[in-house]
Amino acid sequence: DGGITQSPKYLFRKEGQNVTLSCEQNLNHDAMYWYRQDPGQGLRLIYYSQIVNDFQKGDIAEGYSVSREKKESFPLTVTSAQKNPTAFYLCASSPPGQSETQYFGPGTRLLVL
Amino acid sequence: QKEVEQNSGPLSVPEGAIASLNCTYSDRGSQSFFWYRQYSGKSPELIMFIYSNGDKEDGRFTAQLNKASQYVSLLIRDSQPSDSATYLCAGTQGGSEKLVFGKGTKLTVNP
Numbered sequence: 001d002g003g004i005t006q007s008p009k010y011l012f013r014k015e016g017q018n019v020t021l022s023c024e025q026n027l028n029h030d031a032m033y034w035y036r037q038d039p040g041q042g043l044r045l046i047y048y049s050q051i052v053n054d055f056q057k058g059d060i061a062e063g064y065s066v067s068r069e070k071k072e073s074f075p076l077t078v079t080s081a082q083k084n085p086t087a088f089y090l091c092a093s094s095p096p097g098q099s100e101t102q103y104f105g106p107g108t109r110l111l112v113l
Numbered sequence: 114q115k116e117v118e119q120n121s122g123p124l125s126v127p128e129g130a131i132a133s134l135n136c137t138y139s140d141r142g143s144q145s146f147f148w149y150r151q152y153s154g155k156s157p158e159l160i161m162f163i164y165s166n167g168d169k170e171d172g173r174f175t176a177q178l179n180k181a182s183q184y185v186s187l188l189i190r191d192s193q194p195s196d197s198a199t200y201l202c203a204g205t206q207g208g209s210e211k212l213v214f215g216k217g218t219k220l221t222v223n224p
Binding site for chain 1: 117121145147149155156157158159162201203205210211212213216217
């Protein structure tokens with residue numbers, strides 16, 4: 001059963017806390033992406049990775065960190081430096097040779113307590 | 114700043130009508146364009162992509178691209194209530210695989 005999974009579905013963060021969002025894919029996709037979606041806004045790119053052990057900042061990387069130790073996994077950490085973390089976080093991946101064609105996971109909704 | 118612009122709507126059409134969704138982009142280097150459908154509270158789902166000028170048809174959906182006018186559109190024929198969603202337009206940033214997304218157009222199909 002192939003696909004992109006994200007967990008948890010909902011996540012609550014306390015002030016000053018770091019939280020990590022999981023993104024896993026078993027599609028053998030090379031490239032993976034993290035986006036943030038706010039109400040009434042387009043998707044904004046946080047980080048992306050085209051190969052294992054390499055990743056680049058997107059348009060709004062401040063307050064976030066990522067790792068890409070395995071092809072299948074691209075976790076996103078929302079650090080305490082991110083002052084407005086409440087949003088819908090979407091992970092996407094692209095097939096080999098079609099790096100611009102992105103498929104999305106189900107998303108994680110992050111709320112601040 | 115590379116931008117993709119969409120009319121936020123809402124666009125309301127009766128069941129069975131043609132829904133026309135439009136998108137303009139500022140980056141002349143953009144090569145590929147994508148339409149995603151996003152139901153409320155869900156993640157975007159890829160429904161169409163287009164690389165070449167002209168029309169591309171897939172079932173009830175037709176994507177149209179005019180690079181000279183920097184214009185992309187999505188036509189949905191025989192609209193159904195299940196088509197009610199927000200439709201996101203995205204284009205590649207010139208020379209890269211990164212996508213720039215519009216804010217989306219909310220479509221409502223009335224039974």
